[in-house]
Amino acid sequence: MNQFLSLISKHGYVLVVATVFAEAIGLPVPAAIALVAAGAAAAAGALSTHAVLLFSLAAMVLGDLLLFLLGRYTGWGLLGFLCKVSVSPETCILRSAESFYRRGKMTLLIAKFIPGVNTMAPPLAGSMNMRLDQFLRFDLGGAGLYIVAYFGVGFLFRDFLVSIMQGFQAAGRAIETVVLIAVLAYIAYRIWLYRKNSMYRVVPRVQVEELARKLAEEKENILLVDVRSHGYYDADAARIKGSIRLEPNNLAEEVKTMPREKNIYLYCT
Helix, strand or coil, X not given: CHHHHHHXXXXXXXXXXXXXXXXXXXXXXXXXXXXXXXXXXXXXXXXXHXXXXXXXXXXXHHHHHHHHHHHHHHCHHHHHHHHHHXXXXXXXXXXXXXXXXXXXXXXXXXXXXXXXXXXXXXXXXHHCCCCHHHHHHHHHHHHHHHHHHHHHHHHHCHHHHHHHHHHHHXXXXXXXXXXXXXXXXXXXXXXXXXXXXXXXXXXXXXXXXXXXXXXXXXXXXXXXXXCCCHHHCCCXXXXXXXXXXXXXXXXXXXXXXXXXXXXXXXXXX
């Protein structure tokens, strides 16, 4: 934190804006720490409070708007890409979609505080065809809450934060060792989870032509299931003839009621 405070004091608004924008577009950078440090610097008179808040808000909304527009034109492609850092990309997307399903556009007000959903919310809103003016209103509110919260912590508790950092500096090598061990343990854990989930992630796929041939030859033995998520399912939209609709978040329960004697094919596009 002391090093970050020093950087903030020297490079000021550029560093804060760059960090906030980078996090908004999904890069793994500590925007919260940058805002806390900026708040502490503003309390010390090194930065202007109004300028930091205004520039940070503009950077975050601009980054969110970029993902919103990309989500509108790329859909699941961008969502899948953003979820690649997750152990289970499918779960990552469905969790974010479920949040939108339950809370609607209000999700944008709290998304910044929810790991995973924070980056997924803007492109998901775009892919769900939310109106641009509506998105900007709610995203502006959510970004404002996030920025004011972390900036406020740094501004109000500057002396306390500095004393904590001085304590860390006194501990020196011991703190560095503990942090290094924690980081290595986390990396090892993520690798283990990735390998574990990779064993169950391989799902047999069938081409459209092959499925059409199977339907022509053995239609009575095939069950087609539409598992499109909330934002992509429209009750009035065309569905493959003869298919049934199941909610993907309830798939584990629904599959128990399906006829075991039939070959089941799922589709989500």
